[in-house]
Amino acid sequence: MNKKLFMFFSLIFLVTLLAACGNSAIQSNSNSESSNTEESTEQQGENAGEGTIKVGSILPFSGVYASLGKDLSDGMKLYFDSVDWEVEGKTIELIEEDTEADPQIALRRVRKLMDQDNIDILTGAVSTAVAYAIRDDVDTNKLPYLASHAGGDDLTRGQRSDYIWRSSFSSWQIGHSMGEWAYENVGEKMYVAAADYAFGREVSAAFKDAYTAAGGEIVGEVYPPLGNNDYASYLTTISGVEADGVYGFFAGSDAVRFVQQYEQYGLKDKYTLVGSGWLVSEDLRESIGDAAEGIFASSFWDYSLDTVENQEFVAAYEEAYNRRPTVESLEGYDAARVIVEAISTLGGDVSDPDATVEAISNVTFTSPRGTIEFDKDTHHIIQNMYITETVIEDGRTENNVIHTIDSVQDPGE
Incomplete structure (x- = not known):
């Protein structure tokens, strides 16, 4: 065999060998990707089996209203702590987003909570402008939303939505x-x-x-x-x-x-x-x-209210945070309780947004601020006011x- 013919057959052998190795590597990578997908699916199944209920919260943690956002957040966490972050065998996961009190930033954060985090319930908003900005997305996506501070009248009037309820106050x-x-x-x-x-x-x-x-x-x-x-x-x-x-x-x-x-x-x-x-x-x-x-x-609340419920709330808050609660702290605490009470009524099943808001509408209890309930026509809280x-x-x-x-x-x- 002459030298050129030997080199020709050697080249063919080398190409065949490389192709075989490449197919093997591709097959190996394909098997790896398939395995990763199966693991991901299994992990999602495990997460679903754990029964996590995702609560999204939009509050200002930076900017002029940052202190209000912190107090609302701390109040919510205090109540969730009191039930060990569980209701009806389901774990409560709180996912917080900083609105910076900016309507457009808030809208992006809400879309992220819906599209990426797949939240079941939304709460929060200090700025009324923020609440108005997210109103249409909440309504269109049938996302149960419990407004825990923003007090603009129109939120439960001209811009009333079947999926928006308010546990705070109105102007x-x-x-x-x-x-x-x-x-x-x-x-x-x-x-x-x-x-x-x-x-x-x-x-x-x-x-x-x-x-x-x-x-x-x-x-x-x-x-x-x-x-x-x-x-x-x-x-x-x-x-x-x-x-x-x-x-x-x-x-x-x-x-x-x-x-x-x-x-x-x-x-x-x-x-x-x-x-x-x-x-x-x-x-x-x-x-x-x-x-x-x-x-x-x-x-609608004051630190000095002389009731058992308020005294217990004040004592628990001061022990947890080493400072006095504010009215925003109380708002967060009550919002968390409304959410827990509603979930409990549903037996932990929040898959139907219409059933979820119906459960919210029926919540009533004696809060540190006094007895509260919802007006089913306006979706607004009925509560005592104090001078x-x-x-x-x-x-x-x-x-x-x-x-x-x-x-x-x-x-x-």
Whole structure:
């Protein structure tokens, strides 16, 4: 055999050998992929067998509302801890996403929770704008959603959905509950000062409706921008009017600055200041100082509520987190209980969203805030509202509950 012929047959042999090795490697890889797929399927089967119920939570963990998000989250976890994260033999998995209080970011997070995490129930949202932004996706996908803070009226009115229920409050409940009491206990003429954004406007409108319906007169209104530092011009305007009191709606750092400057400009001695619970909330009064003394406010819960349920909640929260609970902590705690109670009613089967929201609608219990239940027409919580007075006790300001308005029900229109 000549040299060229030998090289030709050698080349054919080498190509055949490589092809055989390649087929073997491909077959081996195919077998490996098949094995991995089977393992993945088996793992999914095992996860399904474990019976995990996935609860998605959208809260702000960064940005201006981060502290509210943390308190809501801690309240939820405290209740889930109390039932060992189990209900009807199913494990509760809480998947939290940071909305950054941004509607578009929140929408992306909700889609991720639905499409990738396959959640069974959604809760959360501090910002009303966030709740409105996710409303259509929740409704279209028939995702049971329990709003645990956002208070915009329209969420359970014009934008009402079969799959959206609210366990927190509405703007109307907060503002309206103070109106009649202010007329009967403060006087016949009131001035309104509120932060200029949707929630501030809604709460103030509800107060004005109730106050004027009782016989009172609104003698003036002013709406400083949200995030305002200097209220001097607004307070100077108020100081020149004839009124018995001022209704103020401010929250966070705005509340701290408004209440402090209200005293500094001499209005505290001239007009009784009333407002929402956020004006003198648990997490702000230390920063406000003694300027908070004498303010009357309306809220659906307060640290000072003297009930067994509230005392147990406060003690458990302080033991777990070494700080006082806020109204947001209570909202998270109650939202978690509503979810657990609903799942329990269903025997742990949350596969049917219509059955799940029906179960939510039937939940009622005595919360640290008092007895709560849902209005099946509006999907909104029915709850007590409380009037508090801020006093100084043992060198610090405290809120005392001085009046209860039983079973306040949002009109839904």
